[in-house]
Amino acid sequence: MQQTLQPLITSTWLAAWDQGELDALDGLMAADYTRTSKATGATVDITGLKAEIAAVREAFPDLRTTIDDIVEGAETVAVFWTSTGTHTRDYLGVPATGLSVQTRGSNILILKEGRITRETVTWDGSELLAALGIRPLRGIAAPEGGAGVDFPELDVNMMKAFNRQFITGVTVVTTMDGETPKGLAANSYCSVSIEPPLVLVCVQKSSSTYPALFSSSHLGINILGTEQKETVSVFASKAQDKFAELDWHEGPKGSPLLDGSAASLEAEIQERFQARTHTVFICRVRHAEIADTPPMVYKAGRFYDSAELAEL
């Protein structure tokens, strides 16, 4: 009679994923073991699997796994599992959100002489990010020249020239980094919808404000007024304390709102789309302040007074 592998699979699984005892896997996997993700098509050997588990455990140190079910056939085993953990460190290039997450998967194991020779998993790392509300954009988040890039890149100068024809306002996007206010100048603000009140802003990942912004639950967006030319320079710079010379106050959730702005809002971050160099933050507005001050206008690197606009 065939011996059940269930206890060994369960104990090995929990030892590796929950305790970080990666070498426990050696007792369960055959020498030619491979694991293929159905989501990405990527195949790794046991070293790759160990690296993947180590990366997940590093980012989610309190990872806890439940084996929901194990269904055994003659030469195949199906494992259904649920994992929970707190996003404490960088994972797949995404800074810690501090959020707790639950993710589920199912694996099909092919056996050979009582060991796992092949594994197919319905899950890959992006599922964890998706569960955190972080979605890579298809074809953009793929590595340089990688799968999904099926269009030739547009000439950079053409793209810049196109953007120079677009007129925007200027905002300062803010957040709190612990007790320290942080912010950067951004003209990528856009209203998404009025009902529900959604807005978006795109922030470069290399910005020093980015890590704090990414892990915040809320952010502030200040539409600058015509009197705030100096404020743009400060927030477009890498100055250490950009708020030192400014008057500002906190929104209801603590986001810094700049006094003298044409308008300010505080919004709850709902999605963090990964667009390679930038993250698109989609936010639900929870609070807004509107002043009489005319907004600043920005076009092709220059700033203008909106009170002087000529109507067509």
Ligand SMILES: Cc1cc2nc3c(=O)[nH]c(=O)nc-3n(C[C@H](O)[C@H](O)[C@H](O)COP(=O)(O)O)c2cc1C
């Ligand atoms: C008018 C204007 C618009 C800008 N828009 C954006 C933007 O939408 N997103 C972004 O990431 N950076 C934008 N920048 C650049 C940042 O403000 C700049 O890189 C800043 O130094 C970042 O500061 P930090 O690294 O301290 O966060 C803009 C700059 C200016 C002057």
